[in-house]
Amino acid sequence: MSDNDCRVTLMAVATPLFAEKGFHGVSVRELAKAAGMNLSMISYYFGGKEALYAAVLSQQFATLGQVTDIKALAMDPLGKFERYIRSTVERYRKNPYLLRFYTSELTNPTPSFQLIVKPAIREVLVVLQEIFNEGLAAGQFRQGLDPMDTILALAGMINFYFLLEPVTQEMVNHAPQRDEVLVNHLMDIFTRGVAV
Amino acid sequence: MSDNDCRVTLMAVATPLFAEKGFHGVSVRELAKAAGMNLSMISYYFGGKEALYAAVLSQQFATLGQVTDIKALAMDPLGKFERYIRSTVERYRKNPYLLRFYTSELTNPTPSFQLIVKPAIREVLVVLQEIFNEGLAAGQFRQGLDPMDTILALAGMINFYFLLEPVTQEMVNHAPQRDEVLVNHLMDIFTRGVAV
DNA sequence: GTCTATATTGCGATAGAC
DNA sequence: GTCTATCGCAATATAGAC
DSSP states (O other), X not given: OOHHHHHHHHHHHHHHHHHHHOXXXXXXXXXXXXHTSOTHHHHHHHSSHHHHHHHHHHHHHHGGGGHHHHHTSSSOHHHHHHHHHHHHHHHHHHOTTHHHHHHHHHXXXXXXXXXXXXXXHHHHHHHHHHHHHHHHHTTOBOXXXXXXXXXXXXXXXXXXXXXXXXXXXTTSOOOGGGHHHHHHHHHHHHHHHHBO | OOHHHHHHHHHHHHHHHHHHXXXXXXXXXXXXXXXXXXXXXXXXXHSSHHHHHHHHHHHHXXXXXXXXXXXXXXXXXXXXXXXXXXXXXXXXXXXXXHHHHHHHHHHSOOTHIIIIXXXXXXXXXXXXXXXXXXXXXXXXXXXXXXXXXXXXXXXXXXXXXXXXXXXXXXXXXXXXXGHHHHHHHHHHHHHHHXXX
């Protein structure tokens, strides 16, 4: 196995384990066994368990950067918000572990929180705020709405839906086929909630 | 120290530690030291670290039961939803650790998740759904809204706001004095979003 | 580059003295 | 009821053979 294969394999194997059990919930023995490698390989390739975790986290949160692209699209602000919701759903579908790292770091932060997680989430919030202000300036949104409260409400609707999946799986159809309906429902509520 | 004092002290000390570091992030030695007791007291009074954690979790999630009372209030459904948001804010103010256990168990569940956390959250969702159906039957809410999507959106708005506090603390005024404004903003958006 | 073997530290739990 | 001492095991990390 080449250098890079080992690194890739270790990260691929570590991602679901860290996501489902948390940093302290996984041991290097478990990681190495799952990767079919000797436990010393983790120190050899990454410098230790914490460095491997940081590498996984960086990879996961890099996908949040796509949100920045939405700002430049040739759409009206509501269209951009819809794009945000849709891309968030797609992101969680393509990467089922991101939300776990997201909330795990928010509630039980590791040293990587300040360095990786906080800046990544902040960037998303800044972009959403800019989109909101754009719509406000264009007279599309009601006066009196607090920009931050409003975009946090929007982000909360979609993120909380996925966060509660372990509780709602027997109450809600979580099949991806229903994603489009969900997006429409949320945009429906949000649009009537904020438009003039 | 009496029997009961020891139990109470241990739980009081364990609550912030488990909340901030997670179950695996805290050791019995750390717990005992923080409580000013010998580490063997944890096994003596609770039967082990996991049983202490379960006791803390039960105590925390018992506070969610108040939501059930909202259903019986003499208010219209929108008033009950406002009451839900307001009581959620108050609950997090009175108990700053609940949300940590909440999301920590959702993302990195322990054996207590099925027994304590899932039923408690479900009960809240069921009550919110009943309130929604009540409003739908009374013709106060638009047709075509999915009950579960709608109440998850409502719950998401307020819960996500507090969940993101570690990220937004330099961008948002999180002082309790602003809670009333926040509640009004969210109810404003939600009401226009779902009312006929 | 990959292994074995081990150093070192910490873990949760408990036996037994008082 | 509270303590000390310790058991047995797992943790991360690394030295050194190949």
